[in-house]
Amino acid sequence: MEQLKGKDSNLADQIQAVVDAGKDIEETEPFLDRKKRRRYRKTVPFTFEEALRVAADALSSYFIEQPLCTNSCLDNMREAAFAPASPNVSVWITSKEPEIAFEPESKGREKTVSIELHTETQISQPNRGTFLLARILPTTIEAQRENLRGLHALFDFRDQ
Amino acid sequence: MRICAVCMLYSILETNSMANLSDLQNAIDVLLSHPLGVGHYQLIRPVEEKAYEAYVFGLCLRAVRELGSTPVLCGIDGTPDPFIFRGAPGQIHSKARNYGYAAFVLNGQQFEVHAGVEFKGASGMTHELDVAIMRADDAAKCRQEPDDPPSASLIAGYECKFYAGNLQKGLGRAFVGLVDDMGSNLRQSGFCSNSVHPQLREYFQPQRRPHPHFRMIPLSPSNEDIFVNQLKGALKKMTAA
Numbered sequence: 103m104e105q106l107k108g109k110d111s112n113l114a115d116q117i118q119a120v121v122d123a124g125k126d127i128e129e130t131e132p133f134l135d136r137k138k139r140r141r142y143r144k145t146v147p148f149t150f151e152e153a154l155r156v157a158a159d160a161l162s163s164y165f166i167e168q169p170l171c172t173n174s175c176l177d178n179m180r181e182a183a184f185a186p187a188s189p190n191v192s193v194w195i196t197s198k199e200p201e202i203a204f205e206p207e208s209k210g211r212e213k214t215v216s217i218e219l220h221t222e223t224q225i226s227q228p229n230r231g232t233f234l235l236a237r238i239l240p241t242t243i244e245a246q247r248e249n250l251r252g253l254h255a256l257f258d259f260r261d262q
Numbered sequence: 263m264r265i266c267a268v269c270m271l272y273s274i275l276e277t278n279s280m281a282n283l284s285d286l287q288n289a290i291d292v293l294l295s296h297p298l299g300v301g302h303y304q305l306i307r308p309v310e311e312k313a314y315e316a317y318v319f320g321l322c323l324r325a326v327r328e329l330g331s332t333p334v335l336c337g338i339d340g341t342p343d344p345f346i347f348r349g350a351p352g353q354i355h356s357k358a359r360n361y362g363y364a365a366f367v368l369n370g371q372q373f374e375v376h377a378g379v380e381f382k383g384a385s386g387m388t389h390e391l392d393v394a395i396m397r398a399d400d401a402a403k404c405r406q407e408p409d410d411p412p413s414a415s416l417i418a419g420y421e422c423k424f425y426a427g428n429l430q431k432g433l434g435r436a437f438v439g440l441v442d443d444m445g446s447n448l449r450q451s452g453f454c455s456n457s458v459h460p461q462l463r464e465y466f467q468p469q470r471r472p473h474p475h476f477r478m479i480p481l482s483p484s485n486e487d488i489f490v491n492q493l494k495g496a497l498k499k500m501t502a503a
Contacts, residue, residue, distance in 0.1 A: 106300075
């Protein structure tokens with residue numbers, strides 16, 4: 103966590119919060135006047151080993167899942183087509199006349215996708231434009247997955 | 263008492279013969295210094311929720327494609343190049359930027375897919391839907407005569423949450439309340455997340471409650487398939503001749 107904190111305190115705080123949330127377990131206790139035992143939910147802290155795994159899983163959300171989601175979005179957008187370029191035309195598309203409904207050459211072409219950073223009602227900050235969703239190379243993602251697998255292997259305390 | 267993760271780590275390593283501290287420090291350093299490590303996270307952090315919405319939006323396009331239709335990307339103000347997702351809830355008629363949406367037709371019926379658009383609930387209160395599928399004629403009308411689309415125009419609505427840990431229960435309760443105000447035309451509703459919450463899964467069980475699309479990420483293709491197939495089923499059913 104110290105290493106992480108040194109690089110990004112916000113991320114370190116988020117991971118710490120995930121670890122500190124603990125987990126639900128099922129406890130049992132005998133009824134006072136019956137043989138049957140009653141069960142109830144109890145929230146307890148993670149064990150040290152569990153906490154390490156939870157922290158690694160949380161990092162995986164940011165370092166692996168998020169890039170994969172971006173690539174998936176770009177894949178699906180690529181297979182969509184652009185509407186005709188003429189402005190102020192409502193796009194009324196019919197399955198019988200696909201040639202006038204969209205630009206066929208745009209289907210299968212990579213699209214530029216971005217997310218607005220400076221929202222339309224925001225006056226508190228200077229205009230920060232948009233954030234471009236950039237495709238991540240699968241080999242880059244796989245290399246990071248390998249790094250995480252390596253970290254998990256160091257958490258293997260089964261022989262202790 | 264807050265448990266310090268570093269203290270935990272040291273106490274484990276003191277008794278662990280399989281890994282030593284420097285191995286672990288090296289492994290963490292490699293992970294954090296990777297191009298998809300901390301630097302990447304710092305880039306994506308301001309938009310991580312919206313990036314997940316964009317992913318779910320993409321899955322809706324996939325469902326449309328698998329039904330044999332071509333999703334067409336449109337912009338409020340012309341060709342959406344770049345295609346811009348809203349950074350905050352907004353109105354369907356807003357031209358603050360050339361916000362993008364997708365249009366498609368099934369069996370002669372026209373629909374649109376939107377992200378981050380506000381709808382007018384049955385109560386009159388407006389609600390944002392992270393991803394929504396609605397009737398295209400209602401959408402066009404609201405663009406021509408600026409207004410919030412009515413809940414009756416809505417076909418499907420999804421809440422999208424990207425979380426590193428377990429989901430918070432309050433998110434599920436809030437979305438159930440939203441769906442309740444969206445009337446009976448809503449064919450499909452779902453709570454989509456990369457994460458999970460076991461109690462929320464139970465909470466979503468009663469009829470008319472959103473479907474829990476938990477652990478919906480590219481690493482779990484079967485969960486993506488459930489989402490896509492449910493949407494395909496709903497669209498097919500409502501457009502059947």
